[in-house]
Amino acid sequence: MGADKQKAERRDWMFRGVRRALGGPMWFMSLGFLGTGSIAHDAGQPLLATLLSSPVVWAGPAQLLYFPALAANTAIFAIVVAVFISSARLMLLSMSLLPMLKRGGESLPRLLYLSHHIAITSWTDAMVMAPNVPRHARQSYFFGFSHTLMFGSTIAIGTGWVLSGSLPPILAAGLLLIAPLYFSTNIIASARRPMDWMAIGFGLLLAPFARLVVPAGFELLLIGLVAGTLAYVVQRILNLRRAAGR
Amino acid sequence: MSFEEIFSPALAPYAMLALVAFAPSEIWRVLAVLVARGLSEGSEFVTWVQSVATALLTGVVATTVLTPSGALAQLPLWIRLGALAIGLAAYGLSRRSVLAAIITGVATVSGAAWFYGL
Numbered sequence: 441m442g443a444d445k446q447k448a449e450r451r452d453w454m455f456r457g458v459r460r461a462l463g464g465p466m467w468f469m470s471l472g473f474l475g476t477g478s479i480a481h482d483a484g485q486p487l488l489a490t491l492l493s494s495p496v497v498w499a500g501p502a503q504l505l506y507f508p509a510l511a512a513n514t515a516i517f518a519i520v521v522a523v524f525i526s527s528a529r530l531m532l533l534s535m536s537l538l539p540m541l542k543r544g545g546e547s548l549p550r551l552l553y554l555s556h557h558i559a560i561t562s563w564t565d566a567m568v569m570a571p572n573v574p575r576h577a578r579q580s581y582f583f584g585f586s587h588t589l590m591f592g593s594t595i596a597i598g599t600g601w602v603l604s605g606s607l608p609p610i611l612a613a614g615l616l617l618i619a620p621l622y623f624s625t626n627i628i629a630s631a632r633r634p635m636d637w638m639a640i641g642f643g644l645l646l647a648p649f650a651r652l653v654v655p656a657g658f659e660l661l662l663i664g665l666v667a668g669t670l671a672y673v674v675q676r677i678l679n680l681r682r683a684a685g686r
Numbered sequence: 687m688s689f690e691e692i693f694s695p696a697l698a699p700y701a702m703l704a705l706v707a708f709a710p711s712e713i714w715r716v717l718a719v720l721v722a723r724g725l726s727e728g729s730e731f732v733t734w735v736q737s738v739a740t741a742l743l744t745g746v747v748a749t750t751v752l753t754p755s756g757a758l759a760q761l762p763l764w765i766r767l768g769a770l771a772i773g774l775a776a777y778g779l780s781r782r783s784v785l786a787a788i789i790t791g792v793a794t795v796s797g798a799a800w801f802y803g804l
Contacts, residue, residue, distance in 0.1 A: 464784070464785070468784050468785070468788060471788070475756070478756060479755050479756055482755065482756060485699050486699050488700075489699040489700055489703050492700070492703060493703055493707060496703065496704075496707075496708050497703070497707045497708050497711055497712075499711045501743060501746045502707060502711045503707070504746060504750065505746060506706065506707045508750070508755045510702075511755055512755070516688075516689070516702075516706060519706050519707075520705075520706050520710050521710075523706065523707055523710040523711050524710035524711070524713070525738075525742055526711075526742055526743070526746060527710065527711035527712075527714050528714055528735060528738070528739050528742075529714075529735075529736070529739035529740075529742075529743070530711065530714040530715050530718070531714035531715065531717050531718040531735075532718075532732060532735060532736055532739065533718075534714070534715050534718030534719065534722070535718045535721075535722050535732075538718065538719070538722055539722070548719070551719045552715070552716060552719055555715040555716070555718055555719050556712070556715055558715065609757040609760070609799060609804040610796045610799040610800050610804055611796060612756060612757035612758075613756075613757040613758050613760070613761060613795050613796060613798075613799040613804060614792035614793070614795045614796035614799070615792070616750075616754060616755075616756055616757060616758040616795075617751075617758065617766075617769055617770070617773070617791050617792055617795045618788055618791075618792060619750065620746075620747045620750045620751055620770060621770065621773045621774075621787050621788055621791045621792075622784065622788065623743060623746065623747050624744075624747050624770070624773075624774060625774070625777050625782070625784045625787050627740060627743050627744060627747070628774070628777070628782075629782065630740075631740070635733070635737050636736075636737070636740050639737045639738075639740040639741040639744065640740060640741070640744045642741060643740070643741040643742070643744030643745050643748065644744060644748055646741075646745075647744070647745055647748035647749060647752060648748075648752060650745070650749075651749075651752075651753070659745065659749060660742055660745045660746060660749065661742075663741055663742060663744070663745030663748070664738045664739070664741045664742030664745060665738060665741075666741075667741035667744070667745075668734070668737040668738030668739070668740065668741035668742065669734065669737070669738065671737045671740075671741065672733065672734045672737040672738075675733075675737075676730075
């Protein structure tokens with residue numbers, strides 16, 4: 441196959457990625473970021489820092505806890521820990537997706553740039569789509585998709601900041617529910633093993649009490665470690681029992 | 687010492703964004719690139735980390751609904767929980783349409799906000 445043909449093919453796949461993001465994911469994500477933008481405004485953050493947070497941090501849950509935590513005057517160390525723990529899954533997402541996107545021989549900066557774009561939404565889509573894309577065009581498709589998401593969410597978080605306060609409270613309250621709704625559908629969509637469902641269930645049961653046990657900001661760490669470990673242990677016991685029963 | 691004292695008040699938000707939001711998050715992506723070959727996806731350690739991550743993300747959703755900020759805080763707890771439940775029920779009934787979940791959930795919250803005269 442000629443180099444020109446491959447180039448044309450990559451271009452074609454890049455636009456398919458753009459179209460796929462425009463067909464839904466960019467909008468859900470962006471509407472959620474409207475609410476985050478208005479909270480950033482309430483937290484006294486300048487517009488430019490709010491806009492930058494999207495392409496720079498590029499992890500919805502981290503942004504979703506960073507700005508409200510600032511607004512609530514949470515201890516900086518507690519925010520660092522919460523962001524650190526909430527982003528731990530990025531390592532898993534990256535490690536599982538990178539081998540599918542690699543063509544081999546990429547430079548370290550290129551790999552870091554690829555990895556930077558892997559977050560829940562782009563990962564979910566790429567894990568499904570990548571096997572259908574010729575290997576040489578996978579990064580083109582992935583960047584078409586993820587850059588579109590990034591563009592939309594940056595516009596949205598800035599719009600939320602600008603509209604903050606002037607948004608009718610009826611609408612503002614509704615928009616603030618989009619992010620938790622969108623994340624819960626993502627959690628449900630990625631739950632496959634019994635362990636995942638147990639982690640969700642234990643997390644929900646623990647959430648109302650976590651605040652009473654630890655200082656503000658550390659409740660997410662507590663929920664993650666206790667509920668997650670419990671779910672893992674129960675699954676492990678079930679696996680061992682099944683193995684012993686055979 | 688606060689960020690405002692170390693950096694100027696004008697620069698503090700950007701220093702915080704870089705050190706408090708970007709760095710603790712991005713380190714995982716850098717690690718992933720560096721050690722991608724060392725760990726297998728099905729290893730016990732990776733399975734445990736996945737479980738903790740799932741519970742933590744559930745915690746993010748739960749705390750934004752239990753202790754919300756902004757206009758959402760002015761609605762009673764049962765309305766916030768109800769709206770999330772209705773949205774997720776719509777998600778299940780619509781064969782997992784994210785759009786259906788968002789429209790019903792947001793409509794419930796906005797309807798309640800109108801009812802309470804927000």
